[in-house]
Amino acid sequence: MLTPIKRLGQNFLQDPNTIRRIVDALDAGPDDTVVEIGPGAGALTGPLADRYSRFAAIEIDDRAADLLESELPGVRIIRQDILKTDWSQLASEMEAERLHVIGNLPYYITSQILFSLLDAAPLIEEAVIMMQYEVAERLVAEPRTKSYGILSVVLQLACEVNILFPVSRNVFYPKPDVRSAMVHLRFPEKEPHASNDPAFLRTLIRTAFNQRRKTLRNSLSRLLTEDMPALPEEVSGARAEELTPDDFVRLADYLLGHSA
Numbered sequence: 001m002l003t004p005i006k007r008l009g010q011n012f013l014q015d016p017n018t019i020r021r022i023v024d025a026l027d028a029g030p031d032d033t034v035v036e037i038g039p040g041a042g043a044l045t046g047p048l049a050d051r052y053s054r055f056a057a058i059e060i061d062d063r064a065a066d067l068l069e070s071e072l073p074g075v076r077i078i079r080q081d082i083l084k085t086d087w088s089q090l091a092s093e094m095e096a097e098r099l100h101v102i103g104n105l106p107y108y109i110t111s112q113i114l115f116s117l118l119d120a121a122p123l124i125e126e127a128v129i130m131m132q133y134e135v136a137e138r139l140v141a142e143p144r145t146k147s148y149g150i151l152s153v154v155l156q157l158a159c160e161v162n163i164l165f166p167v168s169r170n171v172f173y174p175k176p177d178v179r180s181a182m183v184h185l186r187f188p189e190k191e192p193h194a195s196n197d198p199a200f201l202r203t204l205i206r207t208a209f210n211q212r213r214k215t216l217r218n219s220l221s222r223l224l225t226e227d228m229p230a231l232p233e234e235v236s237g238a239r240a241e242e243l244t245p246d247d248f249v250r251l252a253d254y255l256l257g258h259s260a
Contacts, residue, residue: 002041002067008060009106013043015171022182023047025128025164026102033096037082037103037113037129042068044102049075054094058082083112087120098189101127107178110135111151117185118158124187128164133179136163148241150209154202157245160186194249201252208240208248215239228255 002012013019023044028034036057039045041064049055049072056076059065065077078090091099101124105113110131117124134147139161141147155161167180195201204223211219217236224231235243235251243251 002064005061009108010040010061011104011172011174011176012041013104013171014173018167018171019043019047021165022102022128022130023051025182025184026100027126027186028052028100032100032125033091033094033098034100034102035090035094037101038106039068039077040064040104042071044104045072045075048102054096056090056094058085083109083116085116087116087123091123097123098125099123100125102129104130107132107135107176114151114155118154121158121187121191122189124185126187127185128182129185130167130180130182133166133181136181136183139163139183143244144241149212150205153205153209153245153248155185157249158187158191160188195252197252197256200256201249204252204255205240205248208243212240216243224255229257231255 013022026034030052031054032052033054034048034052034056036045036048036055039057039059040061045057045068048057056078057068058078058080059068060079060081062079065079068075068077078085087099091097101117113129117127135151138147138149138151139155140163141149141152162184164182164184167182169175169179172180204220207223208216208219215237216239217231219240220231230236231251232254235247
């Protein structure tokens with residue numbers, strides 16, 4: 001049996017019912033292309049490989065990759081850090097217009113993986129991913145709540161986010177110290193709330209929430225330039241958590257002169 005490595009955030013799924021629920025949560029058809037993030041000991045990998053002929057798994061742990069290649073010959077195992085994955089190149093190699101992503105994410109890099117998926121959104125059809133329950137709550141949080149923050153805004157702007165179901169600590173080896181949840185992200189072919197300058201929008205959101213207790217007049221002061229108009233009065237005295245995702249898009253475009 002593969003020994004989990006703590007620094008890689010490895011907690012291996014062991015419950016057949018949970019595994020089946022996770023695999024069934026993918027909406028991919030039999031001819032679609034599926035990519036698994038962090039297969040580890042392969043709890044999801046076998047069922048996924050049986051269901052999808054166009055399938056690959058990305059694994060950084062050579063021990064796990066060796067195990068999977070010996071137990072699942074013919075399955076494509078990509079030995080790579082998920083944060084260094086070129087999604088465009090991978091889609092091209094797999095001759096796929098869009099990818100269906102699934103995985104039990106290492107919790108310590110969940111946010112980084114989510115942002116990498118966001119950056120590759122035009123290439124991603126959906127993602128079914130496991131994460132810490134509290135992080136999942138942040139993704140679906142509404143304005144004026146404690147959980148509402150950067151991830152809430154950027155994910156809700158880019159895709160449809162749903163918490164599918166909680167996952168018990170008892171279905172893992174070793175048992176994690178935190179609660180888990182399965183989350184489904186569905187990316188439209190065209191981002192529904194697109195900004196004229198996505199990079200500036202991302203910076204604006206980060207800057208606003210990095211000092212979330214301050215009013216936007218103060219938290220955004222270093223970001224605003226002399227060429228930009230003054231913040232609208234109704235926004236100036238508000239805090240980041242009071243703005244909806246669409247409000248941030250309108251504010252970004254307003255500051256850059258793209259809207260009235």
